Amino acid sequence: MAYYIKEKVAIVTGGASDIGLCCVKQLLQNGLKAVTIADINETKGQEAINKLSKEFGADKAIFIKTDVTKPDEFEELFKITLKTWKSIDVVINHAGILNDKQWETEILVNCSAVVRGSLLAMQYMGKDKGGNGGIIINISSVLGFHPLASCPVHVATKHFIIGFNRSLGSAYHYRTTAVKVITLCSGLIDTLHLKEAAKNAITGLNPDIGELLSEELQALPSQPPEAVGKALILVIAKGDNGSVWVTENNQPVYEVVRTLKSV
């Protein structure tokens, strides 16, 4: 059944710039009532709110400084959002980093925070908890399917999101929560700074791994951040619970179906 975002309220983590901000703009352009941007970067968060106020009006978006690796701040984000907009309908766990040099933090941001954000979303939107149901979109990557020798931990975190979402997005959970869980995987974004990424390669393996990281990322087809925003709108409207979608190379978004022979 199609899901309509008109009059709905969303939370977007990591929504202060680039892909996240493009997603926020697309949501508002498509009739979303209001959005809370949660990001660790306060300067970019405030800049985003200024831009959104000019484009969409003063009462459409708020920014809450949030480090998604901090449980108290994450829960506070949900509380303030509910108090401000009176409902929460769509939660987009988009904050993520590519930094195998600091792989423990990378796992906290890309995996632990996605679990926490999804469980909070279930708590605040689940029909079994008094909510109205809703949609969780967790952002993975084409690297959720495609191994790269140069960033093994990052690739693993993006695989993690797909497995987590497909399991949480099962009929068993939906029957009680009425919350859909959908994965959106993006291809490389053309604003990614390859040199910066290379500096964040894992240490303790081959010393040339930073160069390899640049080369391997450069070999992937890229697209503008707006492509993810557009894909997001389609996936929210049409995506089934547990479904996994890919947007890459600026082509139309498509669903990926993966099954084993045995099940």
Ligand SMILES: NC(=O)c1ccc[n+]([C@@H]2O[C@H](COP(=O)([O-])OP(=O)(O)OC[C@H]3O[C@@H](n4cnc5c(N)ncnc54)[C@H](O)[C@@H]3O)[C@@H](O)[C@H]2O)c1
């Ligand atoms: N850039 C790409 O080429 C690309 C490709 C595929 C998927 N993705 C995915 O898209 C998402 C965003 O990537 P991006 O390239 O836009 O990154 P980015 O660094 O441009 O944006 C990420 C945002 O998350 C915020 N953030 C980082 N750590 C945070 C924390 N602990 N708490 C709250 N906010 C935090 C940052 O401040 C930033 O605004 C990630 O999940 C990434 O894996 C990116």
